[in-house]
Amino acid sequence: MRTEQAIQSKLKPEKPGPFGRGSTVSLRDVAREAKVSVATVSMVLNGNPRISRATSLRIQRLVERMGYQPNRLAQSLSSRYTNVVAVILPALRHAFADAYFGEVISGICDKAGKMGYKVMLEQAKPDFIREKQHIRIFERRYVDGVLCLGTNDRHKWVEDFGVSGCPAMVIDNSFDAFSVDHVMCDYRSGCEQVMNYLLQLGHRRIGMITAAPDIKAARTVVDTYRSKLREAGIEPNPVWIEDGKFTEEGGAQAAHKILEKDPQITAIFGGNDKMAIGAMYQVVNLGLKVPEDISVVGFDDLRHAAFVNPTLTTIHLPLYEVGMAGMERLVERIHGRPEPVREVLPTHLVVRNSTALARTVST
C-alpha cells in the first residue's frame, strides 16, 4: 500500500523540528541515496579498507550533505559498548556541592570527553544498593564501567563489581578486605610532609582531627601521624586525636575538645581542609590566635583554602589528575587490560599563613 511519495530524496531533513518524530537521517537513507547497501555505508564510516577509495569518498560526501549522525543506541546495541561510564558518589546530602568531589569529577569529565566517553552521575543511596542498581546499570547496558568516589570500608558493594566482572575503579581510596582497582593520592607522603614541617617549626604537642576510621586513606594519615611523632621521640597522646566528621562543624568541635584536654597543644593538623577551617574558626572563638598561638594545617588544598583568614597551610592533593588517571585506567580495563590497577599520585605541602614557629610552652 505504500505510495511513491516515499521515493522523494531525503537530502534535507524535512523540517528543523519538532524533533524525534522521524525527522533524522538513517544509514538506510544514505544507502538508498548512494545506491549501495547499508553494509557499505557502515564500512565507509568505520574506515574498513575493503571499500574502494572512490566509493568511500562519494559516500563520505553524501553523509556530510545529508547530515547523517549515527544513532548511538543502535551502535551500542550492536557493538555491546555504550561508551558511557558512571561516577558513583556517596549518599551524602551535599555530595555534589563538595569541592573535593567536584575537582575529581572535573578531571574525569575532561578525560572522558577526550576519549569519546560520556559520564553519568549516580548516588549510592541505600535503595540504590539494595536494589542492586549498581550492578543493574551494567546488566541493563547503561554503562561500560564505574568510578567509585568517597568510598569507605562499609561500602561492601564495591566488591560486587569484581565478583560480577564489571569494570570498576575506586578513586582516592583502597580496601584491605578485598582487591580492587584504584587510583589515589599519596596520603602517607602527604602526612609525612606535614609532620616534618610542624616538627621543624618546633611543634611537639600536635593535635590531629581525623574522620571516618573506616576509610583506609584516613587511617593511613593517622598511622603516619603517630609514627612520625614516635620517630621524633614523642609518644602520641590519645587525647590529641579527635573525630571531626569531615565537616567544618565537626572540625570546630574536635578542636574544642583537643584544646580542652590539653591546652598546651601548639598545632592542629586537620585531616581535610574543611575540618581545619572549622578548627581555625574554633581556635579564634576561644580567644586564641592563628598562627601565633596555634598553627593549623589542612589536607586537600581546596581552592577555598587560600581565601580563609588566615590563609591555610595544607597538603595539595592532585584530585583533578586522579580523576583523569582513573578514567584512563578504567577505559583500559573495559578494553580488556588484565593487570590490576594500583596507582598512587604524589602530593605536596603548600605553606601559607596558618602556620608559624611553635610558641614557647610552659612545661
Add this chain to the structure above:
Amino acid sequence: MRTEQAIQSKLKPEKPGPFGRGSTVSLRDVAREAKVSVATVSMVLNGNPRISRATSLRIQRLVERMGYQPNRLAQSLSSRYTNVVAVILPALRHAFADAYFGEVISGICDKAGKMGYKVMLEQAKPDFIREKQHIRIFERRYVDGVLCLGTNDRHKWVEDFGVSGCPAMVIDNSFDAFSVDHVMCDYRSGCEQVMNYLLQLGHRRIGMITAAPDIKAARTVVDTYRSKLREAGIEPNPVWIEDGKFTEEGGAQAAHKILEKDPQITAIFGGNDKMAIGAMYQVVNLGLKVPEDISVVGFDDLRHAAFVNPTLTTIHLPLYEVGMAGMERLVERIHGRPEPVREVLPTHLVVRNSTALARTVST
C-alpha cells in the same frame, strides 16, 4: 547445524562473570522457557491488560527467577525515549567544584532518580558548541532533554534547542533576546530584602559588587539595588559599583576599589557569597572591622557562608529546589507539555554576624 545443547534451560545465568560475553538473559530466553512468544512477555512486563492474569503471573515469576533485566538500549531504540537528560555546565575550570552548581545538580539528580531518569554531565566548551554537540546529543539519541546551568547572554547556543525542537530548560537565569523555558530564583525579591534590611540598619552609602553584566539575573540585582536606593531618596553613586567576576579574588579587589573611591561606604553587598567573602577578607586586610566598620552581605547562602569569620549575612537561594523543579518541568516538556515554563522560586534573607547598624559617618 545447531546442536541440541542450546535447549538446556537458562534458569541461572551460567556464570557470575566475566560480564558482557553473552551471559545475560534476554526476552527471547524468557519466552522460550515459558513457551510463549516474545510479544507476550513484553506485554506482561508492560502491564498490557490483554494478557490473562494466569499467564501474566506465571511469566512474572519466571522473569523473577531467571533474573531478567530489560536491555535499555533495545528499549530506547524501539521506544525513541532514552530516559536520560544532560546537565550542561559552563566551560569554567572549576565548574564541578563549585558549591552553587553542586547544589542545583544535587536537586536535579534526586528528582531524576525518582522519575526514572539518568543524568549525564556535559561541559559547554568552545569545541563542544562549535561541533554542535549540544544538538548532536539529541540527534544521536544520547538524551531526551537538557538542563542548562550557568548561562549568560553570550551563550547563543541556548537558542538552538528551541529552534531544533529539543527539550531544554534554563536553570536560574532567563534571556531577553529569545524565549526559553526556565526555572529560577527570585533575584528581584532577594535584592529587595537585602536593601530593605541594610537601609533599616541605617546604611546609606552601600557598595555593590556585581559580576557578569551579561547575565540577566545579575542585571536584575543591580537594577533592583539602584531602584531601592532611589526609593530611599539616595542617588546611587557609580563608584559604588564594581565588578567582582564571581570569585573571591575579584570580590576582594572590587571591595578595595570601592573603599578607595568612597571611604565613607558603610556596607558592601556582594552579588554572590564568594565575592562577599572576598570582600570581607579585603576589608579586614585594610584594617577595618566587619561588621563594626563595614557590613557585608552575600547572595546564595552556600553552606560555607555559615563558617567564615564573621558568619555571613546572605540571601538564601533555593538552588536544590530549583534543580528539582527544573528536572520535573523538563520531563513534562519531553512528554509534550505545550505551555512555556517560566517558574520563579522564593528567596529569603538569612541574618548572621557580618551585618550591624551603620557606623556614624562624618558628613
Add this chain to the structure above:
DNA sequence: CAGTTTTGCTAAACTGTTTTAGCAGATCGA
C-alpha cells in the same frame, strides 16, 4: 444456532546499527 464480539495470544514488522558469509569478476601463478 448463526453471527458478532471479546479474549488471549502469535507472527511479523520495526527501531538502526555492525558483522559475517559469500558472490561475482578481475588478477595472478604455474
Add this chain to the structure above:
DNA sequence: TCGATCTGCTAAAACAGTTTAGCAAAACTG
C-alpha cells in the same frame, strides 16, 4: 588455460526490545 587469490561489494543475521495486525477459540447476542 585452469584453478587460486584478491577485490569490492551485498544479503542476511544479530543485537533486544515494542508494536500492530490478525488468528483462532470462547463468549456473547438476537
